[in-house]
Amino acid sequence: MTGSPAIETHDLRKVFGEKTAVNGLTLRVERGEVFGFLGPNGAEKTTSIKMLLGLTAPTSGNAFLLGEPLGVRSALVRVGFLPEHFRFQEWLTAAEFLELHGQLYGMGGPDLKSRIGGLLERVGLAGFRNAQLHTFSKGMLQRIGLAQALLNRPLLVCLDEPTSGLDPVGRRLVRDIIHELRRDGTSVFLNSHLLSEIEVTCDRVAFLRHGEVVRLLELSEMTAGQTSVTIRARGFSAAVLVELGQWSSQPLVEGETITLGRVSEAALPEITRCLVAHGVDVYSITPKHVSLEEIFVETVGQDGGL
Amino acid sequence: MKKILILARMTFREALRRRIVLTGLLLGLCFLVLFSLGFHYIIDQVGAAASPEVDPAGKAMSRIADIEGQNALMLAGLYAVTFLSVAMAALLGADTLAGEIGSGTIQTIVTKPIRRSDVVLGKWLGFAVLLALYFGLMAGGVVASVWLQTGYAAHNLPLGLALIYLESLLIMSISLAGSSAFSALATGGLVFGLYGLAFIGGWIEQIGAILQNATAVKVGIIASLIIPSETLWRRAAFEMQTPMAGVLGGMSPFGATSVPSPLMIAYAGLYLLVTLALAVNTFSKRDL
Numbered sequence: 001m002t003g004s005p006a007i008e009t010h011d012l013r014k015v016f017g018e019k020t021a022v023n024g025l026t027l028r029v030e031r032g033e034v035f036g037f038l039g040p041n042g043a044e045k046t047t048s049i050k051m052l053l054g055l056t057a058p059t060s061g062n063a064f065l066l067g068e069p070l071g072v073r074s075a076l077v078r079v080g081f082l083p084e085h086f087r088f089q090e091w092l093t094a095a096e097f098l099e100l101h102g103q104l105y106g107m108g109g110p111d112l113k114s115r116i117g118g119l120l121e122r123v124g125l126a127g128f129r130n131a132q133l134h135t136f137s138k139g140m141l142q143r144i145g146l147a148q149a150l151l152n153r154p155l156l157v158c159l160d161e162p163t164s165g166l167d168p169v170g171r172r173l174v175r176d177i178i179h180e181l182r183r184d185g186t187s188v189f190l191n192s193h194l195l196s197e198i199e200v201t202c203d204r205v206a207f208l209r210h211g212e213v214v215r216l217l218e219l220s221e222m223t224a225g226q227t228s229v230t231i232r233a234r235g236f237s238a239a240v241l242v243e244l245g246q247w248s249s250q251p252l253v254e255g256e257t258i259t260l261g262r263v264s265e266a267a268l269p270e271i272t273r274c275l276v277a278h279g280v281d282v283y284s285i286t287p288k289h290v291s292l293e294e295i296f297v298e299t300v301g302q303d304g305g306l
Numbered sequence: 307m308k309k310i311l312i313l314a315r316m317t318f319r320e321a322l323r324r325r326i327v328l329t330g331l332l333l334g335l336c337f338l339v340l341f342s343l344g345f346h347y348i349i350d351q352v353g354a355a356a357s358p359e360v361d362p363a364g365k366a367m368s369r370i371a372d373i374e375g376q377n378a379l380m381l382a383g384l385y386a387v388t389f390l391s392v393a394m395a396a397l398l399g400a401d402t403l404a405g406e407i408g409s410g411t412i413q414t415i416v417t418k419p420i421r422r423s424d425v426v427l428g429k430w431l432g433f434a435v436l437l438a439l440y441f442g443l444m445a446g447g448v449v450a451s452v453w454l455q456t457g458y459a460a461h462n463l464p465l466g467l468a469l470i471y472l473e474s475l476l477i478m479s480i481s482l483a484g485s486s487a488f489s490a491l492a493t494g495g496l497v498f499g500l501y502g503l504a505f506i507g508g509w510i511e512q513i514g515a516i517l518q519n520a521t522a523v524k525v526g527i528i529a530s531l532i533i534p535s536e537t538l539w540r541r542a543a544f545e546m547q548t549p550m551a552g553v554l555g556g557m558s559p560f561g562a563t564s565v566p567s568p569l570m571i572a573y574a575g576l577y578l579l580v581t582l583a584l585a586v587n588t589f590s591k592r593d594l
Contacts, residue, residue, distance in 0.1 A: 053417045056593040076419040085410040089316070091323035103312045104418035148414060 004067030006031050006156045006187035007052060012061035014047055014211070021047050022211035024061070029189055031155070034182050036198040036219075037191040039208030040300050045191045046084050048211070049160050052189075053081055066155055077105065080149035084160040084191075086142050090134035094125055094144055097133060098151060105152040112151075119147040124173065138165035146174065150181075157181060158189045163197060175201055195292040205292070207299045215299045219292075227265050227287040228294075231258040234281045243274055256283075262290050309420045313428025314435070321398065321436050330394050330440055337390065338447040341383045346455055348379060376458040377548045383448040384470065384546070388539055391441045391474040392501060398433045399481025400493040403589060408489070412594055422590040430482060430582060437474050445470065462545040469542035469571070473535050476578045477501065480533070483585035486592070500533040508536035515564035523564055530566065534574035537566040 007029040014022040021044045029035040039045050050056040052063060054071055068075035088097060095116055102112040120126045123143040133141065142165040149157055159178075163171045171194070178201045181188050192198055198205060199219065207215040229248075234256055241258070244251045247267045248260035263271070268287060275282050321327050352375055403426070406412040416422055445467050453459050460466070477497060484493030507529020514522025530537040544565045 050594070055413060055417065057591075073419045073421070076417060079417070081414065081417045083410060083413040085413075087410040088414065089320065089411055091320055100312070100316055101414065101418065104309065104415065104420055106419065145414070 004031075004064065005029060006033065006066060007035075007063070007189060009052070009063035010061055012048070012051060012063055013059045014044070014051060014056065015059045020211065022051065022058075024212060025051075025208075027206060027213060029156075029187055031187055032182065032185040033204060034178060034188040034190065034202045036202035036205035037189060037208065038195070038198065038205050038296060043208040043300075044211040045208055046160055048208070049158055049189070049191060053079070053158060078152060078155040080152060080154035080157040082142075082145045082149040082157075082159045082162050084164075086145040086165070088133055088141065088145065088148075090136075091132060093130050093132050094120060094136075095129045097144060098147060101148045102151045107152065115151060115153075119150060122150075122177070123147045139167060139170050142166055143170065143173070146177065150177075154186060156187045156189065158191075160191045161193065162190070163192065163194055171197065195296055199292045207296065209300050217295065226262045226290050227268075228290055229260040229263055229268065229271070230284075230286045230288065231260070231271075231275070232256050232283040233258065233275060234283070236275070236278070236280045240275065240278045240280060243278070244271065247271055309424040310428045310431060313415075313420075313425055314431035317402070317429045317432025318436055321432070326398065327436065327440065330390075331443070334390065334440070334444050334447075337386065338444070338451065341386070341448060342451040342455070345379055345383070345451060349376070349456060372456075373458060374548055376452060376456050377460055377546075380448060380452045380458070380460060381543055381547060383452070384445060384466075385539070385543075387441070387444040387448055388470050388473065388542075390444060391437060391470070392477045392535070394440055395433070395437055395474040395478035396481045396494060396497040396501070398436065399478045400485055400497065401490040402429050402433075403482065403485040403585075404488065404490040404493060405485075407592075407594055416594060423586045426482065426486065426582075426586045426589050430479065430585075433478050433482075434475060437478060438471065441467075441471050441474055460546040460548075466542040466546035469538045469545065472574065472578070473538035473542075476535055476538065476574060476581070479578050479581040479585065483581045483588065486585045486589040501535060503529055504533045504536035507532075508540060511564045512540075526564065527570075530570060531573070534566075534570060534577055537570050538574050540564070541566045541571055 005028050007027060009025050009027045012022060012025040013020065025048055037045055037048070047056060051058045052065060052070070054076070058070070063070045065072075065075040066078060089100070092100065098116045098119065099112065102108070102115065107115070117126075117129075120129055123146055125140060125143055125147070128136070128140065133144065136144065142162065146159075146162060149159065159174075163174050166174065175197060178188055178190070182203075188201075190198065190202060202219055205217050205219060206213045207217070236258070241251050241253065244258070244260060247263045247270075250261055252259040252261070260271075265287060268285065272282065272285060352372070403412070406415075412425070415425060449459065449463060449467075480500065481493055481497045484496045488496070507526045509526075510522050510529070511526020514520070514524075514526060
């Protein structure tokens with residue numbers, strides 16, 4: 001089923017008693033895609049991931065993982081998962097921990113041995129192979145958890161806040177590993193609060209609010225010359241503002257300052273010409289890169305969806 | 307099956323690494339030393355007090371009294387071992403699923419291509435092996451101590467010990483089932499509560515049997531149906547005690563007057579299987 005999407009969900013719902021946690025989640029993550037799953041606290045991102053991985057049963061709706069319906073164990077052979085609260089069997093050594101999880105994937109023999117060695121090296125824990133996990137720091141646990149999620153050479157990796165315990169070096173490591181995964185054609189489903197991380201790693205993002213996807217965004221679109229523009233000018237009329245509306249839907253005026261929400265960088269000369277043609281005195285035009293954070297706030301609202 | 311064995315080995319290794327077994331064994335060793343010393347001094351005292359009999363009838367009587375005493379002391383020792391094994395079984399089972407669900411370590415396990423039942427059965431098997439070793443060493447220690455000091459060995463020992471082992475498996479299964487639904491603390495409370503119920507029920511049945519009060523015996527049987535743990539001990543004691551103790555020794559928890567039927571033992575076995583199935587079912591359906 002290589003042609004099937006990595007993740008496909010249709011109207012997935014989860015109700016806890018009176019509370020609807022996830023309200024009709026419909027998503028499609030393609031093979032080889034790095035997909036960001038964003039939303040404020042309480043948007044039920046983790047509940048959604050748990051449903052995908054069979055930890056929590058959906059109340060209704062259906063979903064497919066690598067083409068297999070939820071609950072089919074064979075799909076999990078090629079899925080890796082790093083949970084949000086990375087708590088592991090701390091009485092095991094790093095190598096034993098990976099061995100156990102490899103065996104649960106059905107791996108064994110020299111293949112597993114070499115895989116363990118390679119992964120310990122990759123996550124920077126080669127020197128701690130025989131140290132018990134209870135001696136590990138939070139960041140080291142997150143690293144070993146990541147190695148665990150990659151043991152089976154997965155086709156899909158679900159990472160729930162993979163950088164929450166990591167320092168900048170650790171975060172860069174995760175970023176590099178995600179890039180490697182993408183290069184190898186692995187799909188990555190990434191839930192993170194660190195929008196700057198998402199911005200540099202993801203192909204697409206979904207914004208979740210109250211367990212519903214409220215927006216899907218191609219990050220390449222976002223970064224392809226989208227800017228916000230601040231214009232300081234005098235002598236502009238209402239007619240000018242209406243004309244500016246063709247580039248940006250809501251020009252915001254505060255005294256001498258006009259702010260245009262997201263406009264294409266290519267439109268800047270035209271905007272300048274338009275202003276000059278209308279006899280407006282232009283003092284400065286400042287383009288500003290639109291960050292994912294701005295889009296996030298714009299999408300989920302200042303209250304964070306609370 | 308392979309996954310069950312992997313998880314059983316993990317469970318076994320966890321108990322070793324977390325020093326659960328070591329603590330149990332150290333305390334068990336203290337118990338065995340205490341038992342052996344106590345047994346030694348009591349037997350010594352009884353031997354010294356008995357006047358040397360010359361006629362054959364007196365010698366035979368003295369020999370019977372010795373055996374009765376040795377048997378009663380051995381059963382008392384085994385009763386203590388039973389309690390320790392049951393406590394070990396309850397504690398092992400109570401924290402295992404609840405603890406892993408609470409801490410979240412279960413999440414990377416059940417998202418592997420395994421059945422949820424593999425987790426429960428693997429843990430059960432790991433604990434079963436552990437309990438076999440623990441109980442084997444402790445009960446073996448008591449039996450060996452008596453035998454080394456006096457040359458006495460009770461009859462039907464293997465059957466008796468197997469029944470006590472079954473009791474610890476039963477308690478461990480109940481504990482595992484509780485742990486699949488409740489917290490470790492609630493499970494511990496539940497299991498010890500049930501064990502207490504069975505203990506009191508057993509006493510009521512024993513006393514009822516001596517007083518020939520059919521109602522009291524029925525109350526005891528109902529308690530055994532609710533939880534047939536004490537029942538297994540009493541059948542084990544019946545198998546291992548001397549015939550005379552069965553007649554005389556009713557007022558002791560270490561013997562059996564009202565003897566549980568083989569049907570009741572079969573019921574206990576079935577109870578264990580149903581409890582294990584319940585543990586699998588609850589754990590398989592629950593959100594983690």
